[in-house]
Amino acid sequence: MPGVSLYTRLPFPLLLLEESGDLSLLRAHLKSHYRSLGARSRRLRFMGEPTTEALDRLADRADPELVLELVEDGSIRAVLEAYATSPGHVEVAISVEDKYQGKGLGRALFEEGLDVLAARGFRTADLFCLRENAALLRLVARAGAKTRIDDGEVHVEIELGRVLDQIRKPESAPTASAA
Numbered sequence: 001m002p003g004v005s006l007y008t009r010l011p012f013p014l015l016l017l018e019e020s021g022d023l024s025l026l027r028a029h030l031k032s033h034y035r036s037l038g039a040r041s042r043r044l045r046f047m048g049e050p051t052t053e054a055l056d057r058l059a060d061r062a063d064p065e066l067v068l069e070l071v072e073d074g075s076i077r078a079v080l081e082a083y084a085t086s087p088g089h090v091e092v093a094i095s096v097e098d099k100y101q102g103k104g105l106g107r108a109l110f111e112e113g114l115d116v117l118a119a120r121g122f123r124t125a126d127l128f129c130l131r132e133n134a135a136l137l138r139l140v141a142r143a144g145a146k147t148r149i150d151d152g153e154v155h156v157e158i159e160l161g162r163v164l165d166q167i168r169k170p171e172s173a174p175t176a177s178a179a
């Protein structure tokens with residue numbers, strides 16, 4: 001599969017596709033991934049009920065700065081999309097194929113994605129989700145992201161430096177003992 005394969009601690013190989021690379025390939029990957037999402041996942045990802053034709057149109061026009069994918073045996077299981085909206089700032093969306101949800105793929109890809117974005121000089125990231133999106137809210141809460149509710153949607157604000165410090169903190173750091 002074309003793109004840059006990065007072998008990391010992730011459960012599946014990570015593929016990085018860039019807008020500056022082959023945009024039509026990137027869009028084709030998004031189209032196939034969007035089509036693999038069931039009705040509930042589509043609603044949570046797009047905060048509406050897009051038809052397959054509407055999703056195809058979205059994919060055909062998509063212009064993300066970069067897309068990170070977890071790929072199992074040539075099949076895309078999870079995607080993180082990053083759209084640069086202003087200097088130093090990026091909007092992020094993430095989705096995991098239905099039958100792979102709840103197995104830690106979303107968290108692994110999200111944390112890896114934030115690392116990649118910070119390394120590329122982005123300082124802040126936003127995500128938008130429905131209030132009922134418990135999995136996404138847990139994902140960002142553990143990373144210490146700030147959330148606020150706008151018109152029934154949750155706006156997640158991430159300062160990449162601060163959130164990455166939080167993510168990298170050991171689960172149970174040993175407490176310093178007095179000498």
Ligand SMILES: CC(C)(COP(=O)(O)OP(=O)(O)OC[C@H]1O[C@@H](n2cnc3c(N)ncnc32)[C@H](O)[C@@H]1OP(=O)(O)O)[C@@H](O)C(=O)NCCC(=O)NCCS
Nearest residue numbers: 044045093094095096101102103104105106107134135138
């Ligand atoms: C949101 C999403 C990306 C999370 O990815 P995932 O692989 O399913 O999630 P993970 O298994 O990594 O779990 C992430 C956290 O959510 C929790 N979680 C997972 N599924 C959950 C559920 N159905 N209800 C409540 N919490 C849930 C996990 O326990 C974990 O929290 P913890 O690490 O604090 O225990 C995925 O569920 C998805 O694609 N949903 C549809 C699209 C979407 O909602 N996109 C977000 C809008 S941009």
